[in-house]
Amino acid sequence: MKKTVLLVFLVFSCICVSFRAEGAPPTPEQLYENGRRYELGKGVSKNDSKALSFYLKAAEAGHVEAQARTGLFYAFGRGTGENVKKALFWYEKAARQGHYGAQNNLANILWTGPKGVKKDREKALDFWFLSAMHGYGEAQLKMALFYLSRGEQDPAAYRKAYYWNFQAALQGLPEAQWWLGMLREAGKGVEKDMKTAVHWYKKAAAKGHREAKARLKKLGY
DSSP, X not given: OHHHHHHXXXXXXXHHHHHHHHHSOOOHHHHHHHHHHHHHTSSSOOOHHHHHHHHHHHHHTTOHHHHHHHHHHHHHTXXXXXXXXXXXXXXXXXXXXXXXXXHHHHHHHHHHOOTTSOOOHHHHHHHHHHHHHTXXXXXXXXXXXXXXXXXXXXXXXXXXXXXXXXXXXXXXXXXXXXXXXXXXXXXSSSOOOHHHHHHHHHHHHTTTOHHHHHHHHHHTO
16 A cells, blocks of 8 residues: 555655646756757748847847847847947857857957947957957957057057067968068068068958958969
8 A cells, every 4th residue: 555655646646746846947058058949040030030039038048149149130120220339248258158159259349439439459468368268269459450550659568569469360360461461571560571471462352351362473383
């Protein structure tokens, strides 16, 4: 008798657990993965509106990658109207959780200060620097371009420009490779070295960089 009661109790417990599992709300990760499915069309038709809906729910639950994707969708008006303020909000949420891409994207907005957003270049540089320090190539290039813009007034800035261009060039960014060639050819921030300059021009040209191709042609390569 006792065994029968125990067996019934165990079966009932399993049924209850099953119902609880089926009725449990989706986790932030599950919401994010649903967003990816609709964004990429994995097993479903591509639908940016549905993708954003899932990303937003995951983002509100604190999912950092979903926050970054939500920011991107608002920035480019994917699945919704373009909304830079909302993009900024979600980029910053992800950026403060250490998302390198969101840090870079947030800095891009703060640097230019599009309509409705207050320009804050000091804050932009802080986020570019954080992203660049963690190896994000686009942010490294932005740091390089910033120091290049200061080179005429402060020749020492060229050394920093060379450093950040080198970091970005190692990741294959043709614009950074082009600038490395320019700095090497001119001897700004680094010792003049035409052989190394041509090396970087060729790297950039191989990826279709027009100025690099033109420069190589002018140099006879």
